[in-house]
Amino acid sequence: MTKPSSAPLAVTAHVTASIVPAVLDVIGQRWSLAIIQALLLEDKSFGQLLRELHIPRSTLAARLKHLQAMRCLEPSPAGYSLAEAGRALLPIISLARAWDVSLVPETQGYELIHCCGERLLPLLVCRHCAQPIHVRDIQLGAPAELPRLGDLPKPLRRSRAEFSAGEPLSATEILGDRWTAMVVALAFYGVQRYGDLKRHLSIAPNILADRLLRLCEGGVLLREGHCYRLSERGLQLFPLIVALMAWGDRWLRETGQTQTGLRHRPCAQLLEPELRCGCCAGWVDLQSVQGTGFSGPNKSA
Ligand SMILES: [Zn+2]
Ligand SMILES: [Zn+2]
Numbered sequence: 001m002t003k004p005s006s007a008p009l010a011v012t013a014h015v016t017a018s019i020v021p022a023v024l025d026v027i028g029q030r031w032s033l034a035i036i037q038a039l040l041l042e043d044k045s046f047g048q049l050l051r052e053l054h055i056p057r058s059t060l061a062a063r064l065k066h067l068q069a070m071r072c073l074e075p076s077p078a079g080y081s082l083a084e085a086g087r088a089l090l091p092i093i094s095l096a097r098a099w100d101v102s103l104v105p106e107t108q109g110y111e112l113i114h115c116c117g118e119r120l121l122p123l124l125v126c127r128h129c130a131q132p133i134h135v136r137d138i139q140l141g142a143p144a145e146l147p148r149l150g151d152l153p154k155p156l157r158r159s160r161a162e163f164s165a166g167e168p169l170s171a172t173e174i175l176g177d178r179w180t181a182m183v184v185a186l187a188f189y190g191v192q193r194y195g196d197l198k199r200h201l202s203i204a205p206n207i208l209a210d211r212l213l214r215l216c217e218g219g220v221l222l223r224e225g226h227c228y229r230l231s232e233r234g235l236q237l238f239p240l241i242v243a244l245m246a247w248g249d250r251w252l253r254e255t256g257q258t259q260t261g262l263r264h265r266p267c268a269q270l271l272e273p274e275l276r277c278g279c280c281a282g283w284v285d286l287q288s289v290q291g292t293g294f295s296g297p298n299k300s301a
Contacts, residue, residue: 018261019248020185020241021178026070026252027089030176031055031063036072036086037093037110041291045079071251085251087286091243091275094122094284096171099236104168111292114277120289121278124239129267130276135188135238138271139263169218171240179203180211184220185241187230194226239273246273 027033034053038044044052050060064080067073072086082089098121100107112120124133131137174180182201186192191200198208212228215221220234230237242262262271275284282288 018185018189019245019252021182022252023244023248024175024178024181026067026072027092028175028178028181029063029066031059032067033089033093033096033172033175035060035063035067036082036089037097039073039080039082039086040090040093040110040112040286041289043076043078043081048079088247088251090284090286090289091122091124091273092175092240092247094120094275095124095240095243096175098122099171099240100168102236103233107170112289113292114279114282114284115288115290116277116280116282118277118279120284122284123276123278123281124243124273125276126264126267126269127272127274128264128269130281131264131266133239133242133264133271133273135235137265138238139265140189140261169214169220171237174215174220174237175240175244177211179207180215183208183211183215183228184230184234184237185244187221187228187234188238188241192228192230194228197228242271242273243275 027036031053034055035049038049038052046060046064049055049064050057053060055063064073067086068075068080070085071083072089073080074083075081094112097107097109100109114120125131126133174184179201183197186197186200191197194208194212197203197212198205201208212221212223215234216223216228219231220237221228222231222234223229245262263269264271276282277284277288
């Protein structure tokens with residue numbers, strides 16, 4: 001979006017107005033996205049979720065309650081079903097999975113097949129010009145208004161990030177830890193210097209150092225002195241961040257209007273993303289996909 005050399009304070013308005021932290025309060029929890037993913041195509045009971053996801057019973061109960069309070073889930077005869085806001089998380093879930101699978105093809109998870117018959121290769125495009133969204137095509141527009149959020153319950157207390165050194169860093173892991181996700185989001189705003197990150201996040205130095213190390217080890221950031229640049233793989237997270245912002249704008253802001261504050265250079269319109277199939281370019285929603293069940297060698301991780 002902006003070069004790291006640009007004055008970081010110029011983006012403060014964007015960062016503070018960003019909806020990303022609010023979105024992370026809803027889905028930025030270990031297991032939250034996994035629960036949504038498990039319910040994408042069919043309603044499930046508490047027991048089914050417990051067996052499929054291998055989550056401790058109390059954690060599952062707490063996450064379900066929270067997601068219900070956040071209006072992503074609702075009770076159904078079978079147990080739980082996705083509410084409209086939960087179903088609208090499809091772009092985030094499919095983009096996160098595609099990012100993981102691009103590095104580790106055998107990544108476990110729920111496979112989706114598009115109605116064209118191909119495995120879903122999700123592509124986030126600009127609604128106005130239908131071009132795929134790349135960070136190099138984005139300009140910061142006028143800062144969005146400070147988010148006026150609807151009446152939402154308090155976020156859950158976060159558990160400590162559980163990173164396993166040496167293992168590939170997954171998109172779910174990035175989104176599941178608020179600080180890690182915020183460091184990535186800020187890097188897209190051009191906030192890439194250690195001191196600037198620390199100031200923007202008001203974060204303890206040891207926590208920031210820990211997250212930066214994990215993001216460097218995971219190949220998302222490249223360290224150059226005191227500056228942390230997004231790698232090619234890190235840059236590929238941009239559509240996911242845009243999808244997060246769009247979801248938050250639609251479902252968390254009181255006004256419910258899209259205001260990512262980003263402009264798409266190719267068409268000069270304010271950026272409004274939509275999800276398309278990378279194979280047939282067709283529209284992707286829950287009606288146009290079907291599942292093949294859980295894939296992957298190990299269900300318990
Ligand atoms: Zn466009
Ligand atoms: Zn397709």
